[in-house]
Amino acid sequence: xxxxxxxxxxxxxxxxxxxxxxxxxxxxxxxxxxxxxxxxxxxxxxxxxxxxxxxxxxxxxxxxxxxxxxxxxxxxxxxxxxxxxxxxxxxxxxxxxxxxxxxxxxxxxxxxxxxxxxxxxxxxxxxxxxxxxxxxxxxxxxxxxxx
Numbered sequence: 001x002x003x004x005x006x007x008x009x010x011x012x013x014x015x016x017x018x019x020x021x022x023x024x025x026x027x028x029x030x031x032x033x034x035x036x037x038x039x040x041x042x043x044x045x046x047x048x049x050x051x052x053x054x055x056x057x058x059x060x061x062x063x064x065x066x067x068x069x070x071x072x073x074x075x076x077x078x079x080x081x082x083x084x085x086x087x088x089x090x091x092x093x094x095x096x097x098x099x100x101x102x103x104x105x106x107x108x109x110x111x112x113x114x115x116x117x118x119x120x121x122x123x124x125x126x127x128x129x130x131x132x133x134x135x136x137x138x139x140x141x142x143x144x145x146x147x
Contacts, residue, residue, distance in 0.1 A: 009102070009105065010025040010100055010102050010103075011023060011024055011025060011103055011134070012025055012028045012031070012081060012097065012099075012100055013097070013098050013134060014081060014096060014098065015094065015095045015097075016063055016067065016095055017069060017095065019133075019135060020132060020134045021094075021136075021137055022101065022135070022137065023081065023136075023139050024136075024139065025100060027083045027084060027085055027139045028083060029083065029084045029089065030081075030082045031079050031080070031081050031082070032053065032081075032082060033080075034074050034078045034079065034093070035052075035053075035080075037049040037093075038050050045065055046061055046062055046063075046065040047059060047060070047061060047062075048060040048061065048062040051091060053082065053091075058082065058089055058091050059091065060080055060090075060091040060092070061091070061092050061093065061142075062093045063094055064093070064095075066142075072095065075095075077096040078093065078094070078095060078096065079094055079096060079097040080092065080094075081094060083143060085139060085140060085143045088143055090143055101127075101134070103127045103129055103136075107127055107128050107129065108124070108125040108126065108127045108136055109125055109126045109127075109128070110125050121141055122138055123135055123137060123138065124136040124138040
């Protein structure tokens with residue numbers, strides 16, 4: 001029982017604009033520098049295109065567009081985080097990826113009262129680590145909508 005109360009998870013931390021976001025490391029396959037992205041005709045606007053990663057074609061979601069932010073040029077800091085959920089492998093384009101952090105579940109606040117409903121469906125909570133606020137994303141909800 002004590003174990004449940006103090007559950008510890010590791011999160012891959014990345015940035016969009018000036019905010020830090022976290023994704024549980026369980027879903028992360030690799031973090032890649034941005035290679036050539038091939039645009040797909042008639043794809044939803046937030047689908048940046050596809051990449052060829054070691055012979056596998058992987059769709060890439062531009063999280064900035066997905067979350068209603070302004071688009072930004074790809075820089076040397078930009079990364080594609082390759083996520084795997086069940087049979088699905090998807091890349092998410094982020095401004096930069098900085099580290100892996102361990103966050104205790106007791107340090108994550110539920111977001112229900114903080115965020116409007118449209119954004120809330122992608123957000124699990126707000127983590128607090130060393131004075132930083134990290135928005136914890138619900139990977140299953142982000143990816144499930146793209147299936």
